[in-house]
Amino acid sequence: MNNFSFGQYYPTNSLVHRLDPRTKLIFTFVYMIIVFLIKSYMGYLFTAVLLASIIFTSKVPFRVVIRSIRAVLFLLFFTLIINLLFYNEGKTVFEWNFIHITMGGIDYSIKMLFRLTLLVMGASMLTFTTTSTELTDALEALLKPLTYIKVPVHDLAIIMSIALRFIPTLMEETQKIMNAQKARGANLDTGSFFERIKAMLPILIPLFVSAFRRADELADALDARCYNATDKRTKMKKLKFGLTDYLSFVGTIVFAVLVCLDAYMAGGAYIDGLIFSVIMGA
Amino acid sequence: MSIVVKNLQFTYSANSPYETRALKDVNLTINEGDFLGIVGHTGSGKSTFIQHLNGLIRVQEGEIEVFDIKLTNAKKPKPDLRKLRSHVGMVFQYPEYQLFEETVYKDVAFGPKNLGLSQEEINDRVKEAIELVGLDYEKYKDRAPFELSGGQKRRVAIAGIIAMKPKVLILDEPTAGLDPSGKEQILSLIKNLKEKCSPTIIVISHDIDEITRFANRLVVFNDGKVAFDEPMKELFKHQQELVEMGLDIPLAIKIANELKAKGIKLGENIVTMSDLLREIVIAYNKKNGTNIDVSKIRKSVFNFDFSNSNQEEVFKDE
């Protein structure tokens, strides 16, 4: 791993890190739904402040969280352009050939940008503060009721755990393979879209071969460690809710209610217009 | 001079909890004709270092000159990486894992093709490279690399690099994971490449007994720095320091030390097993009045099985 990357656990001993992973998972879930519900700048501002305070409490440096956006920068830019071009409502501000940009389009694009940024940063906060094992345990615990309708929750949890566990390994592997092929003069950085896809083959084939080889050995290793030996599997770590977890739940509910109120009441419209004009001014 | 490295520094994951300073002020000159061994334990910086030499890692601080190509942290002028990589060939660890084409021919041709050579030239080079690594061209060119044995795959992978005719060939742990006979095959292959393909060879190895069999100069990396850079025979004057760094010293030296500690007089400059045997024979002759001919000691005692056989015989099992 050359660089600190998106979605990697960032160890600090903070309150957020110590929260029960189920709490964090539920919060992230609610948070994501809410970010989609937000309609006003006021709501975004409010959510951004909340997120900022979570980041602050987690002791994960802001620039690290900001960096997580870099991975999806292209996506952000792409949605911005698409929305600007195809969302046509309100006063027209710019027109040239087929390009038709409206005030409503600008408004919508900016909101979309906020939405995606908040989503990505929020989701990466979950992975920054929660180890993959905790995440898996939490998911398994929360989905437990599904075992009654014969969903193999435990197997799914193991699959997820292993997938997360192998992300850094495979990333490192990809880097190695890329280096090896670059050393053979492979050109991976320039050329047209299709040329680049074709140039990826020398990377993808060895990567797949290696992934299958690993999977093979991993399967043996799982067997050797008696995976599925008994239905009465035990757990070393028991998840436990503490005071901070209960407080977080209350916080989550308050947050949800506030955003919903904001979304369905016109009260904030004036302040909202104000914020929009400030943004446009900037 | 082939490669000149000045004040090279490198840090991974700067400003994160995973920050590691891999190289701290490395200075090194590699000359044409060097058979250079690089040793150092895992994490000493040697892998980071060699990846700089063909531009796989961008210089953060310091300067590297590879033939006429300058590598610095400046954005402009952009170094000609293609040319650089044709000068400096790099065989990574477990290179057989990088094979991807359907046939041996195509895989070996990948490098030369990327260099933009003519079809005729590519053909010649592929043929030459495959034969150089000891495989029969006609027999193997259309075979799928995945069908070959482990040792054969590795040789095909090496052929893929030498088909680019690098002036400097770097091999990172070329014998890792092979069985004893596979190791011998690769070692004699490397010697052969030095004569017939790349005049300058750099090998990274953890096996000090192996590396002293061919290197004529040894560079020791420790904690991101070049701790020692000596002709092979001179390095082990620092054996005390090497041991303190957690590095191994050749078995021949260990045996010589113990013999000397027991009051037996042996000559200086013992590094390889054949050096040791020579000195033992001399001491034996002196004490017993015998006349055993030192020239009868085979050059590389390590591979007493393979040393007498020529290249073809070494590979005959395939």
Next chain:
Amino acid sequence: MSAIELKNVSFSYVLSETEIVRAVRNVSLEIEEGSFVAIVGHNGSGKSTLAKLLNGLLIPDKGTVKVFGIDTKEKSTIYEVRKNVGMVFQNPDNQMVASIIEDDIAFGPENLGVKREEIVERVDWALSQVGMLEHKKGTPFKLSGGQKQRLAIAGIIAMKPKVLVLDESTAMLDPQGRAEVMRVAHELNKKEGMTVICITHYMEEALEADRLIVMSDGKVVLDNIPKLVFAQSKELLDYKLTVPLATQAAIELENLGISVGKDVMNKEELVERLCPLL
């Protein structure tokens, strides 16, 4: 008492209708409980296949493998077999299932349904056995190969197996890592009485075993104490193997007419034999 007993065991890989690789051919062996056994052989000699037959990862086509009297063919008792014969593989990266070390070590005991308090104890015990206790809460990603492989061993011994099989577990490590892993294996053998079966390419590792089994083309061709196996250097060459470096030196000296004996195993012996001659 024998820990593992193989009787006329054969195993073939069927690659296609016409291509069959006979990896293990009619092997009979008994592994004594508490012993340290090394198995060597060239690539493709069948030694890794043999290893996988020992804990029921592979089931013999012919013959039987019995682990403490339990036939590995029996599906109902297969986990009893695997619990008793722990296996560590070549690539440490491919054996870890969790991103936090203690969670990974706990995986085996959890699968076996061991009680929580005991798992916690076992994790500490296993990690201290391999000298990695201080890394308990950490992640394996930044560790050296030797450290990772020691963790893989900890993950296995946390199941409290009676037999530990190391299937080329040192092949990808540097000399330091190799030495660490071998030291741990020998300690487990001596202190905990664990039976260790070590499959390796390194003759120097084989040297340290109580018993050395040489495989070639799917068959056991030599089986004796290491000293006597390495004395048969000619045969070893035929099996595409070599002898330890010190032995090679001794053989060369013998050939030159300096009789130190061809059964020299290590530098201490060579020095001892040479002293009176020089």
